[in-house]
Amino acid sequence: xxxxxDRHDSTLVLLSGGLDSTVLATELVRRGAAVQAVSxxxxxxxxxxxxxxxxxxxxxxxxxxxxxxxxxxxxxxxALTGTGEIPHGHYAAxxxxxxxxxxxxxxxxxxxxxxxxxxxxxxxxxxVHSGDHPIYPDCRPEFIAAATLTAxxxxxxxxxxxxxxxxxxxxxxxxxxxxxxxxxxxxxxxxGGDSTGRHCGRCGTCVERAEAFHLAGVRDPTDYADTxxxxxxxxx
Amino acid sequence: xxxxxDRHDSTLVLLSGGLDSTVLATELVRRGAAVQAVSxxxxxxxxxxxxxxxxxxxxxxxxxxxxxxxxxxxxxxxALTGTGEIPHGHYAAxxxxxxxxxxxxxxxxxxxxxxxxxxxxxxxxxxVHSGDHPIYPDCRPEFIAAATLTAxxxxxxxxxxxxxxxxxxxxxxxxxxxxxxxxxxxxxxxxGGDSTGRHCGRCGTCVERAEAFHLAGVRDPTDYADTxxxxxxxxx
Numbered sequence: 475x476x477x478x479x480d481r482h483d484s485t486l487v488l489l490s491g492g493l494d495s496t497v498l499a500t501e502l503v504r505r506g507a508a509v510q511a512v513s514x515x516x517x518x519x520x521x522x523x524x525x526x527x528x529x530x531x532x533x534x535x536x537x538x539x540x541x542x543x544x545x546x547x548x549x550x551x552x553a554l555t556g557t558g559e560i561p562h563g564h565y566a567a568x569x570x571x572x573x574x575x576x577x578x579x580x581x582x583x584x585x586x587x588x589x590x591x592x593x594x595x596x597x598x599x600x601x602v603h604s605g606d607h608p609i610y611p612d613c614r615p616e617f618i619a620a621a622t623l624t625a626x627x628x629x630x631x632x633x634x635x636x637x638x639x640x641x642x643x644x645x646x647x648x649x650x651x652x653x654x655x656x657x658x659x660x661x662x663x664x665x666g667g668d669s670t671g672r673h674c675g676r677c678g679t680c681v682e683r684a685e686a687f688h689l690a691g692v693r694d695p696t697d698y699a700d701t702x703x704x705x706x707x708x709x710x
Numbered sequence: 711x712x713x714x715x716d717r718h719d720s721t722l723v724l725l726s727g728g729l730d731s732t733v734l735a736t737e738l739v740r741r742g743a744a745v746q747a748v749s750x751x752x753x754x755x756x757x758x759x760x761x762x763x764x765x766x767x768x769x770x771x772x773x774x775x776x777x778x779x780x781x782x783x784x785x786x787x788x789a790l791t792g793t794g795e796i797p798h799g800h801y802a803a804x805x806x807x808x809x810x811x812x813x814x815x816x817x818x819x820x821x822x823x824x825x826x827x828x829x830x831x832x833x834x835x836x837x838v839h840s841g842d843h844p845i846y847p848d849c850r851p852e853f854i855a856a857a858t859l860t861a862x863x864x865x866x867x868x869x870x871x872x873x874x875x876x877x878x879x880x881x882x883x884x885x886x887x888x889x890x891x892x893x894x895x896x897x898x899x900x901x902g903g904d905s906t907g908r909h910c911g912r913c914g915t916c917v918e919r920a921e922a923f924h925l926a927g928v929r930d931p932t933d934y935a936d937t938x939x940x941x942x943x944x945x946x
Contacts (some may be wrong), residue, residue, distance in 0.1 A: 541785055545778050548826045577824035580864040584820045588813035589785045612864035618864050624856040628816040628848035 483596035485635075488586055491527030493660045493683055494601035497646050498638060500655035502599065503534050507605050511538040512589060514582045516546050516575060517659040520605035526661035533656045541585060550575050561639065578620060579612035587625040587632045597616060603638045603646055605682065643682060644689035651692050658695035668699040682705045719832035720744040721871075724822055725774065727763030729896045729919055730837035733882050734874060736891035738835060739770050747774040750818045752782050752811060762897035762939055767893045777821060786811050815848035816857060823861040823868045832867060839847045839882055841918065852874050879918060880925035887928050894931035904935040910938035917943045 485502055489495045502509045511534075513527040524540055531538030573693040579602065586598045600623075606613035612621075615636075622634035638646055650657045660685040663673040673680050675698030684704040687694035723735045725747040733810065738745045747770075749763040760776055767774030775906035822834045848857075858870035861926075874882055886893045898919040899909040911918050911934030920940040923930035934940075 520820065537894070539785070542781050543779060546821070546824070549775070549777055549821075550828050575824070576827035577820055577861070577864045577868075580820040580860055581824055584813055584816040585782070585785075588782070588811070588817055591812035592786050611866050617860065617863040620856060620860040624816055624860045625813070625854065627850065627853040627856050628813045630847050632813075 476684075484510070484594070485588055485597040485599050486510050486512055486595045487599045488582060488601070489513050489527045489529060489531060490601075491523035491525070491661050492601075492679075492687070493644050493650070493662055494603055494638060494643065494658060496530045496657060496660040497650040497653065497655045498599060498601040499534055499536065501637075501649060501653045503536060504653045508596065509534075509536045511536050512586055513538070514542045514585060515542045515544045516538055516550070516578055522663075522666050523661040526659060527597070528626065529548040529659050530656055533659060539589075542590070543581070543585070546581070550578070553625070559568065577612060579610065579617070583621050583634055584625065584628070586630055587634065590632045591629040597635050598625070599635045599637070601638050601646070602636050603641050603643055605643045629690055642689070643686035647686045647690040647692050651690075662696075669698070672697045672699045674698070676703045682703065714892070718869050720787045720830070721746070721762045721833040721835050722822055722826040722829070723747050723835045724818060724837070725749050725767060726837075727759035727761070727766060728837075728876060728915075729886070729893060729898055729922070730839055730849065730879065730882050731763075732766045732893060732896040733886040733891045734835060734837040735766065735770055735772065737873075737885060739772060740889045745770075745772045746829070746831065747772050748822055749774070749776045750821060751776055751778045751780045752786070752814055752818065758899075758902050759897040762895060764891055765895050769895060775825075777825070779821070782817070786814070787856065795932045812847060815846065815853070819857050819870055820861065820864070823865055826868045827865040833869055833871050834861070834872050835873065837874050837882070838872050839877050839879055841879045877924070879922035883922045883926040884930050887926075899933075906935075908933045908935045910934070912939045916940065 478592060485496065485507050487499045487502060487509055489499050490513060499509060499511055511531045513524050515524055516615055528538055583598060583600060583615050602607040602613040613619060618636045618639060618658060625632050625634050662679040664679045665674040673696050681704040683696060684694060684698065685708050721738055721743050723731065723738060725735050726733045726749060735745060735747055747767045749760050751760055764774055767772050819834060819836060840850040847853060852868060854872045854875060861868050861870050898915040899940055900913040900915045901910040904910055909932050916934060917940040919932060920930060920934065921944050
């Protein structure tokens with residue numbers, strides 16, 4: 475973003491279908507950028523967040539493609555992509571480290587930068603935020619700095635931007651209200667939802683999501699199967 | 711490599727099936743490293759080099775996996791992955807820039823680093839060399855430096871090594887003799903060979919390969935369909 479808040483370079487946004495990237499894509503669109511979206515199927519067990527991404531992109535009126543790298547499931551084993559139990563509880567707890575997919579963000583960013591280069595786009599935008607830092611090394615500011623250097627040297631034209639890197643998820647939820655993001659269409663639940671299509675309300679990302687709306691003082695549009703669990707996990 | 715030429719960290723080598731990575735994998739094995747190999751199918755038009763990689767790995771007695779990311783063919787269009795003509799002539803000529811797959815090396819390296827991390831390996835080795843620099847930005851020393859920084863920050867354990875980064879392809883061919891690499895099993899031809907399975911002898915990588923053996927003063931074990939063409943392209 476430049477000084478007056480507008481963007482001039484065409485942007486490919488990594489749209490997971492989650493809350494953060496839904497808000498980011500919306501903010502970019504509202505600011506008048508030429509935005510395209512891409513989702514990467516990296517072998518996560520549930521496709522529901524990819525479906526959410528398609529719905530969000532449609533609502534925003536931006537092109538959207540899903541790149542199916544689900545074969546990586548066989549090569550990058552973790553709780554998210556294998557058959558292990560998804561840990562319940564607070565997102566920041568040690569148990570969530572079992573959800574780490576090795577180098578996932580680096581892979582997605584470099585693929586997106588290749589796609590952006592092929593399309594003549596100058597920016598890849600990712601919605602990583604400060605809440606990701608304790609668990610995911612490839613969401614930290616120093617990683618993003620290295621990744622954009624790698625992309626610039628590798629493509630000669632494409633840079634990586636992570637405008638939410640210093641924000642909390644609560645601040646992102648507040649931005650979502652500010653920019654009228656279709657947050658109700660976004661998907662966070664690592665469990666893939668219950669049998670009625672609701673967020674479970676118990677997995678780490680459900681707890682993190684509910685907490686973010688609470689801390690932001692924003693109405694949570696999410697339909698949780700378990701509406702009470704998250705409050706027991708939140709310590710602030 | 712440390713001072714005495716031995717390696718202590720287990721290494722995942724990116725084995726394309728070409729000459730350079732065949733020699734690198736061999737050198738690592740001969741030096742006593744614990745080596746595994748991985749090939750990435752990124753959507754190249756011909757699978758023959760992947761078959762060569764499997765044969766080379768078998769000869770060296772190292773584990774080998776192919777990661778099929780050929781879906782990227784649809785997203786990263788270039789002459790190598792599309793239906794355009796492969797340019798003939800010298801590898802270093804401007805026409806070869808049509809063979810650039812945007813950010814290919816970054817994608818392959820980050821995938822390999824994820825695989826290495828999942829397997830507890832500390833090093834990803836790539837056989838990029840100085841002859842790649844003029845055409846492929848993601849084969850240059852500064853790119854490799856950025857990529858290893860990105861990998862270290864993204865995985866916390868895996869680094870990228872490119873021990874041939876300052877070597878010419880001729881120097882690699884000489885190393886191949888020194889370490890008794892099965893160079894005759896490697897594959898370079900971008901055309902996928904002629905109907906009898908021979909290297910065409912006319913595409914950029916065939917010319918580069920023949921030139922390298924010539925400059926190294928090493929017998930070329932390759933069976934070219936056109937044995938004369940490359941000499942007309944070589945200016946040194």
